[in-house]
Amino acid sequence: GNSVTQMEGPVTLSEEAFLTINCTYTATGYPSLFWYVQYPGEGLQLLLKATKADDKGSNKGFEATYRKETTSFHLEKGSVQVSDSAVYFCALSDRGDDKIIFGKGTRLHILP
Amino acid sequence: EAGVTQSPTHLIKTRGQQATLRCSPISGHTSVYWYQQALGLGLQFLLWYDEGEERNRGNFPPRFSGRQFPNYSSELNVNALELEDSALYLCASSSQGADYGYTFGSGTRLTVV
Numbered sequence: 414g415n416s417v418t419q420m421e422g423p424v425t426l427s428e429e430a431f432l433t434i435n436c437t438y439t440a441t442g443y444p445s446l447f448w449y450v451q452y453p454g455e456g457l458q459l460l461l462k463a464t465k466a467d468d469k470g471s472n473k474g475f476e477a478t479y480r481k482e483t484t485s486f487h488l489e490k491g492s493v494q495v496s497d498s499a500v501y502f503c504a505l506s507d508r509g510d511d512k513i514i515f516g517k518g519t520r521l522h523i524l525p
Numbered sequence: 526e527a528g529v530t531q532s533p534t535h536l537i538k539t540r541g542q543q544a545t546l547r548c549s550p551i552s553g554h555t556s557v558y559w560y561q562q563a564l565g566l567g568l569q570f571l572l573w574y575d576e577g578e579e580r581n582r583g584n585f586p587p588r589f590s591g592r593q594f595p596n597y598s599s600e601l602n603v604n605a606l607e608l609e610d611s612a613l614y615l616c617a618s619s620s621q622g623a624d625y626g627y628t629f630g631s632g633t634r635l636t637v638v
Binding site: 444445447449454455456457458459462464502506507508510511512513514515516517518 | 529531583617623625631
């Protein structure tokens with residue numbers, strides 16, 4: 414079945430460091446891919462998405478490129494801030510069941 | 526525009542009791558999705574309602590049930606509560622389906638004691 418695997422956390426970085434959170438997926442067909450972010454005590458917010466191969470999603474300085482050949486959708490940011498501390502979820506759309514399947518989440522801590 | 530709203534924010538129940546959680550989708554969204562976020566387990570798909578009908582359910586026992594009302598709001602009921610039902614329950618809505626992403630509410634934290 415369809416699934417998402419993302420790097421386990423927590424990931425701890427200093428402010429202004431470069432961020433990469435790895436995400437790979439298994440899917441039949443051509444799913445849409447997402448990154449969601451969950452700040453402490455809140456629900457999930459859609460951070461960015463890509464709907465087809467080679468698409469790049471971007472928002473708030475974060476980027477991810479839909480790589481069909483490597484079945485990956487790694488999240489990157491050039492210079493993180495303390496306010497980026499949160500849990501990040503990689504996800505894909507399961508078109509057969511019309512639902513979104515999430516990875517287990519990666520907790521990110523940014524130190525001032 | 527109001528987002529997805531969930532109530533109550535927190536709920537404490539005793540094992541064996543029933544819990545009812547409520548969700549109001551974004552205006553114009555006809556689909557409502559329920560997810561369970563238990564500690565360490567990520568988000569698990571529970572239920573999907575569209576146009577008043579249950580369209581899909583995840584791998585949860587029948588004591589997890591719900592419904593969608595004519596105004597598209599939704600209710601999740603959990604009967605015969607067990608300690609492991611303690612989790613954050615997230616509701617999401619969509620007008621275009623999974624391919625375009627969902628908008629989530631802030632969740633209901635259910636604690637079973």
